[in-house]
Amino acid sequence: MAKMNFTLLWALALICLSRNADGKAKSRETLSDVDRKLKLLNKPAVKSILSDDGDIIDCVDIHKQPAFDHPALRTHVIQMKPSFDARIENLGNRSHIVQTWQRSGTCSEGTIPIRRIRKQDLLRAASLENFGRKLSHNTSNNREQNGSHFIHINNTEVVVSPIVRSTAYLVTVGYNYIGASGDINVWNPKVDLPEDFTSGQIWVRGGPGDNFESIESGWVVNPKLYGDTRTRFFAYWTKDAYNQTGCFDLTCSGFIQTSSHVALGAAIEPCSSRSGPQYYIPIGIFMDTNTSNWWLRYSGTEVGYWPAGTLLFYLNHSSTMVQWGGDVYSQNVRKNPHTKTAMGSGEFASATGLGNACFIQHVRIMDFSRTLKYPEWVSTWADEPYCYSSLNWAPYGVEPVFYFGGPGGGYDYMCP
Numbered sequence: 001m002a003k004m005n006f007t008l009l010w011a012l013a014l015i016c017l018s019r020n021a022d023g024k025a026k027s028r029e030t031l032s033d034v035d036r037k038l039k040l041l042n043k044p045a046v047k048s049i050l051s052d053d054g055d056i057i058d059c060v061d062i063h064k065q066p067a068f069d070h071p072a073l074r075t076h077v078i079q080m081k082p083s084f085d086a087r088i089e090n091l092g093n094r095s096h097i098v099q100t101w102q103r104s105g106t107c108s109e110g111t112i113p114i115r116r117i118r119k120q121d122l123l124r125a126a127s128l129e130n131f132g133r134k135l136s137h138n139t140s141n142n143r144e145q146n147g148s149h150f151i152h153i154n155n156t157e158v159v160v161s162p163i164v165r166s167t168a169y170l171v172t173v174g175y176n177y178i179g180a181s182g183d184i185n186v187w188n189p190k191v192d193l194p195e196d197f198t199s200g201q202i203w204v205r206g207g208p209g210d211n212f213e214s215i216e217s218g219w220v221v222n223p224k225l226y227g228d229t230r231t232r233f234f235a236y237w238t239k240d241a242y243n244q245t246g247c248f249d250l251t252c253s254g255f256i257q258t259s260s261h262v263a264l265g266a267a268i269e270p271c272s273s274r275s276g277p278q279y280y281i282p283i284g285i286f287m288d289t290n291t292s293n294w295w296l297r298y299s300g301t302e303v304g305y306w307p308a309g310t311l312l313f314y315l316n317h318s319s320t321m322v323q324w325g326g327d328v329y330s331q332n333v334r335k336n337p338h339t340k341t342a343m344g345s346g347e348f349a350s351a352t353g354l355g356n357a358c359f360i361q362h363v364r365i366m367d368f369s370r371t372l373k374y375p376e377w378v379s380t381w382a383d384e385p386y387c388y389s390s391l392n393w394a395p396y397g398v399e400p401v402f403y404f405g406g407p408g409g410g411y412d413y414m415c416p
Ligand SMILES: *[C@@H]1O[C@H](CO)[C@@H](O)[C@H](O)[C@H]1NC(C)=O
Pocket: 083, 084, 085, 288, 289, 290
């Protein structure tokens, strides 16, 4: 009897001990992993700038940027300027948007501004591995429900966004594109759940519907990644439909930055307001056919490029689909109750005219003739048109304007 009690006690004690040991070991390991990742992500700064919005911008030697951690890019020689004439037709009015940090300092030539990643940013991520990534699927059950469904637009198979995303866009297919651009109206839509994000952007895509490559840029409100609800300029890439590769900005190795003036992931201001002044960012993504580098152009500045000849396969030659529009990521899209995260200005696309729905104007593509033109064929799409809609306003003979957006759930019985 006594013996049995003793054994039982001992067993209980062991369970407690192993639990403690386990728990401690785990948290210690995780923390050192976090530190290691931070060290990897944040390169030594030549100078650091504290921005009014709380960001720290590190001016990092251009040759020590995160891209060079990529095994395939170790020996990459930076292309400092595109070999095509970068003075591309200036279509819109001058935009008076600034990056908030730019008021507090500048990085010198030879260095690039990188938004510093902090411990709390990493701790917010679902996992260190997924830090900086858009997840394509529900992380808790991904296999059979890999999360995508397909539609056909003019005989081209198009992946409609995965179940965790709701998208409204203008799309063109049917040619080989080596560039795309547009002036994206800038807003600060409401984000409902801390994990949600919402963007206004351009996608340049290539490859098959279920394993496409995509390079993207525009503005985004993404509290989980950036720690606040400011509107920020971003770049994104993936070479496997968001499954394993790619990330926002410079949170992984891939994008090569050349600009010492523009920081990826930095807050931009001012944002547009209802019936008030309208602001927009001119975004262009153009391939240098001599190098296969896809250059990102933001407000007249070459920010850097995605080295498609090394990182990407389909986009190494050209893009076969371009989209312009908005994207809401949430576990609660296509659900009742639906996420209340808004897209664009929060107005449906039918609210045309400046100061209403969010718009993209001066939509252009570039083909191998290297001239910018309005796409010969476009179509609109919205995954959940009763929540977020799209409308291409294109009366004959005038410059078309693409409108997109919506309030998300809870405002209208149509979007629960
Ligand atoms: C490629 O490089 C050559 C020589 O530098 C230049 O003449 C040509 O314009 C470039 N082509 C493109 C598309 O940039």
